[in-house]
Amino acid sequence: MQKSELTHIDKLTSGLAHEINTPLTYIKGVVEMMGYTAEDIENDSIRTQLQSDMEMLSSGMRRLELLADSMREMSNTSKEEKQEINIYETLISALKSVNKRLEYVDSVTVNDDEFSVDMLKDKYQHLAYVHYHRIELLWTIIINNALDSLLLETHEDENTYLKIESKVENKSVIVTIKDNGNGIDSDLIDSIFEPFTSTKDYSGIGMGLNIARKIVKENDGEISAVNMNNGVKFTITLPSVIPE
Amino acid sequence: MSSKKNIVIVDDEKDILDILQRFLSRSEKYNIKTYDNPITAKSHINESIDLVLLDVMMPQMNGLDLLEKIQENNNKTKVIIMTAYSTLDKVLESHRKGAVDYITKPFGSLKALETQIDKLLSV
Numbered sequence: 001m002q003k004s005e006l007t008h009i010d011k012l013t014s015g016l017a018h019e020i021n022t023p024l025t026y027i028k029g030v031v032e033m034m035g036y037t038a039e040d041i042e043n044d045s046i047r048t049q050l051q052s053d054m055e056m057l058s059s060g061m062r063r064l065e066l067l068a069d070s071m072r073e074m075s076n077t078s079k080e081e082k083q084e085i086n087i088y089e090t091l092i093s094a095l096k097s098v099n100k101r102l103e104y105v106d107s108v109t110v111n112d113d114e115f116s117v118d119m120l121k122d123k124y125q126h127l128a129y130v131h132y133h134r135i136e137l138l139w140t141i142i143i144n145n146a147l148d149s150l151l152l153e154t155h156e157d158e159n160t161y162l163k164i165e166s167k168v169e170n171k172s173v174i175v176t177i178k179d180n181g182n183g184i185d186s187d188l189i190d191s192i193f194e195p196f197t198s199t200k201d202y203s204g205i206g207m208g209l210n211i212a213r214k215i216v217k218e219n220d221g222e223i224s225a226v227n228m229n230n231g232v233k234f235t236i237t238l239p240s241v242i243p244e
Numbered sequence: 245m246s247s248k249k250n251i252v253i254v255d256d257e258k259d260i261l262d263i264l265q266r267f268l269s270r271s272e273k274y275n276i277k278t279y280d281n282p283i284t285a286k287s288h289i290n291e292s293i294d295l296v297l298l299d300v301m302m303p304q305m306n307g308l309d310l311l312e313k314i315q316e317n318n319n320k321t322k323v324i325i326m327t328a329y330s331t332l333d334k335v336l337e338s339h340r341k342g343a344v345d346y347i348t349k350p351f352g353s354l355k356a357l358e359t360q361i362d363k364l365l366s367v
Contacts, residue, residue, distance in 0.1 A: 021350055022260070022349065025260055026257070
C-alpha cells in the first residue's frame with residue numbers, strides 16, 4: 001500500500017473513533033443518570049428490571065469504547081514517552097478496569113493471589129522501560145479477549161479461571177495470561193495477531209490482538225499464544241530494567 | 245449574592261452540554277452556563293467564573309486557543325480540558341497553556357467528574 005493511502009486510512013480511522021466517542025459520551029452520561037433515578041423507584045421488580053437493562057447497555061457501551069480506543073491506537077501517530085514502569089502494577093490496574101466482568105469468573109489470580117479491587121499494586125517490582133498507557137491497554141485487550149470466551153453461556157457450569165503471572169527472568173519481564181475458555185480454533189491460531197481476524201462468532205472485528213502485537217513491538221517485546229488445557233495461554237516478554 | 249460557584253461549559257455538541265448541565269445541577273452547588281460556540285463563550289468568561297470545562301475540537305475555534313485567551317484575560321478562572329482525543333502531546337500542551345486538569349471523553353463516570361470538580365473548587 002502507498003504511504004499516502006495509509007495516511008488517509010489513519011485519518012479516517014481516527015475520525016471514526018472521534019465520531020464514536022462523541023455520542024458515546026452523552027449516551028454513557030444519560031445511562032448513568034438513569035441509574036441514579038432508578039435507585040429511587042420503589043417497585044422492586046421494575047427497579048431490578050431497569051437496573052439489569054442498564055447493565056446490558058453499559059456492557060454494549062464498553063465494547064464500543066474499546067473499539068474506539070483500538071481504532072485510535074491503530075491510527076495513533078503521537079509518541080507517548082517511554083518510562084520506567086512496574087509491569088505488575090499495570091496488570092492490577094487493567095484488572096481493576098474490567099472488575100465488573102471479572103465477577104463472573106470463578107477464579108482470577110495474579111501470581112497465585114486471588115484478585116481483589118483493593119489489592120496492592122506494588123507487591124512486586126517488575127520494572128520495564130515502556131509506554132505506560134499502551135501497556136495497560138495491552139493487558140485490557142488480552143484480558144477482555146479471555147473474558148469474552150470465559151463468559152460464554154456454555155461455561156456457566158464449569159470452574160472458569162483466569163490466571164496471570166508476572167516474573168523477571170533473563171533480563172526480561174515475562175507475563176503469562178491463561179484461561180480455560182476453550183482456546184482458539186487451530187485454523188486461526190497462527191493468524192490471530194493479523195488485523196481483522198476474529199475468533200468470535202458473535203462479535204468483534206478482530207483488531208484487538210493486532211493492536212496488542214503493535215504495542216508489544218513498539219516496546220521491543222514479544223508476544224505469542226498457544227492452546228493448552230482447554231484454554232489459551234498468552235506469553236508477553238518485555239525487556240526489564242534492573243533496579244539499581 | 246449567591247455563594248454558588250460559577251461554572252461555564254463549552255462544547256459544540258449540544259447533547260454533551262445538556263447531560264453535563266443536568267448532572268452538575270442536581271447538587272445545586274453550582275451555577276452553570278453552557279455555550280456551544282467558543283467565540284460567544286469567550287466574551288462571557290471573566291474573573292467571576294470559577295471553572296471552565298472546555299472541549300478541544302470545535303469548528304469555530306480550537307479549545308486550546310480559547311484556553312490561551314482565558315489565561316491572558318484573568319488568572320482566577322480554572323480550566324479543565326475535555327476531549328475525545330487523548331494523546332500525550334495534547335495533555336502536555338494543555339498543561340503548558342495553564343489547564344489545571346485534562347479529562348477524556350467518554351468520561352469514566354459523571355460522578356467521578358463531579359468529585360474532581362468539587363475538589364478543585366473546594367466545595
